[in-house]
Amino acid sequence: MKTHITTLNNMAGTASLAHRRVLKVAQSIGCHEMGLSFYPLKPDYAKEIDKRLDGIIAPLNYGDIVIFQYPSWIGVNYDESFVNKIKSYRDTKLIIFVQDIQKLMFDSEQAILDMEIKTLNKADLLILPSKKMHRYLKENGLDEKPVIYQTIWDMPSDICFVDHAVTRCFHFAGNYNRFPFLAEYHGKTPIYQYDANKPDRENDDSFCWKGYFEQEKLMHELSKGGFGLVWSDDEYFDRYYSMNQPYKLGTNLAAGIPVIVKRGCVHDKFVERNGLGYAVDTLDEADKLVQSITDAEYIELYRNVKNIQKLILDGAYTRKILQDAIIEVLENACTPVENRYQDHI
Numbered sequence: 223m224k225t226h227i228t229t230l231n232n233m234a235g236t237a238s239l240a241h242r243r244v245l246k247v248a249q250s251i252g253c254h255e256m257g258l259s260f261y262p263l264k265p266d267y268a269k270e271i272d273k274r275l276d277g278i279i280a281p282l283n284y285g286d287i288v289i290f291q292y293p294s295w296i297g298v299n300y301d302e303s304f305v306n307k308i309k310s311y312r313d314t315k316l317i318i319f320v321q322d323i324q325k326l327m328f329d330s331e332q333a334i335l336d337m338e339i340k341t342l343n344k345a346d347l348l349i350l351p352s353k354k355m356h357r358y359l360k361e362n363g364l365d366e367k368p369v370i371y372q373t374i375w376d377m378p379s380d381i382c383f384v385d386h387a388v389t390r391c392f393h394f395a396g397n398y399n400r401f402p403f404l405a406e407y408h409g410k411t412p413i414y415q416y417d418a419n420k421p422d423r424e425n426d427d428s429f430c431w432k433g434y435f436e437q438e439k440l441m442h443e444l445s446k447g448g449f450g451l452v453w454s455d456d457e458y459f460d461r462y463y464s465m466n467q468p469y470k471l472g473t474n475l476a477a478g479i480p481v482i483v484k485r486g487c488v489h490d491k492f493v494e495r496n497g498l499g500y501a502v503d504t505l506d507e508a509d510k511l512v513q514s515i516t517d518a519e520y521i522e523l524y525r526n527v528k529n530i531q532k533l534i535l536d537g538a539y540t541r542k543i544l545q546d547a548i549i550e551v552l553e554n555a556c557t558p559v560e561n562r563y564q565d566h567i
């Protein structure tokens with residue numbers, strides 16, 4: 223029996239980097255890459271897709287396990303055809319690792335969600351970002367099935383940055399237009415924003431655009447000191463961000479710096495129980511907090527982050543969920559695997 227894991231190639235951006243980072247960890251526990259190549263899906267896709275999929279699943283044998291990193295980003299029709307093909311092989315076990323829900327991410331029509339749920343219902347086991355997402359999917363037609371909740375995004379790397387100064391600033395890696403609070407913030411603690419696109423706002427005492435940094439260069443920049451901001455505006459938070467796993471949380475902790483998260487997000491208890499920073503309701507509260515804590519408290523936060531930083535750089539959380547998922551799917555257990563940090567949501 224072999225375990226295969228899908229990985230998207232030929233597409234730039236965080237989503238395919240996330241696939242590759244999960245692949246790296248999966249390979250360390252003996253999984254094999256099942257590479258998918260991004261291509262534009264034409265309206266008459268049904269005619270040719272079968273041939274394409276035959277090539278992709280050539281290494282599959284009856285009884286193997288397939289971990290599908292979902293979505294493929296090629297298209298919802300492609301995802302559905304892919305899982306149907308996998309499940310047409312006798313005794314194949316399908317684990318779907320849900321990394322984004324397209325309906326929620328792009329605020330698309332209900333028909334997209336219906337297709338997504340049809341695809342997810344083919345899984346023998348799901349890896350989901352949160353209990354809240356699980357509830358949402360069930361309300362929209364997801365069947366009862368074994369589920370494992372992801373703890374956090376890992377950032378596997380051999381470089382561990384350890385020198386952090388007491389610097390009262392926020393770091394925010396994300397797009398200016400996607401996060402409107404960046405235009406409105408005027409606090410005392412400056413926000414340093416990292417993204418390739420120049421924002422409409424000019425630099426001032428509260429905001430500074432730094433441009434785009436490759437992942438490890440970004441981690442080096444963040445590691446110099448400050449708080450990683452994991453934030454979104456209320457509308458986006460209520461619709462999606464409060465049930466999703468934000469990539470920037472792992473990036474900040476992998477750089478060794480504490481974080482500010484919004485109360486009610488997937489990780490507020492994880493952050494508080496491990497002393498990795500603060501969960502707050504508003505940016506004003508975050509600003510005042512960062513200005514008022516003592517240098518000793520700041521240094522204590524860096525100390526707390528150290529152990530979690532090691533786990534994230536090692537890929538330990540991803541390795542654990544993948545291993546748990548493989549064991550669960552073979553034991554065919556039917557109860558969700560609890561994540562003690564998500565009891566409150």
Ligand SMILES: O=c1ccn([C@@H]2O[C@H](COP(=O)(O)OP(=O)(O)O)[C@@H](O)[C@H]2O)c(=O)[nH]1
Nearest residue numbers: 395396416417434435437440468469470473
């Ligand atoms: O200069 C930059 C800005 C962003 N990123 C990456 O993009 C992620 C944030 O992307 P996005 O806002 O799409 O993800 P989210 O955190 O909302 O899941 C960061 O964690 C980094 O991994 C990067 O590598 N360099």
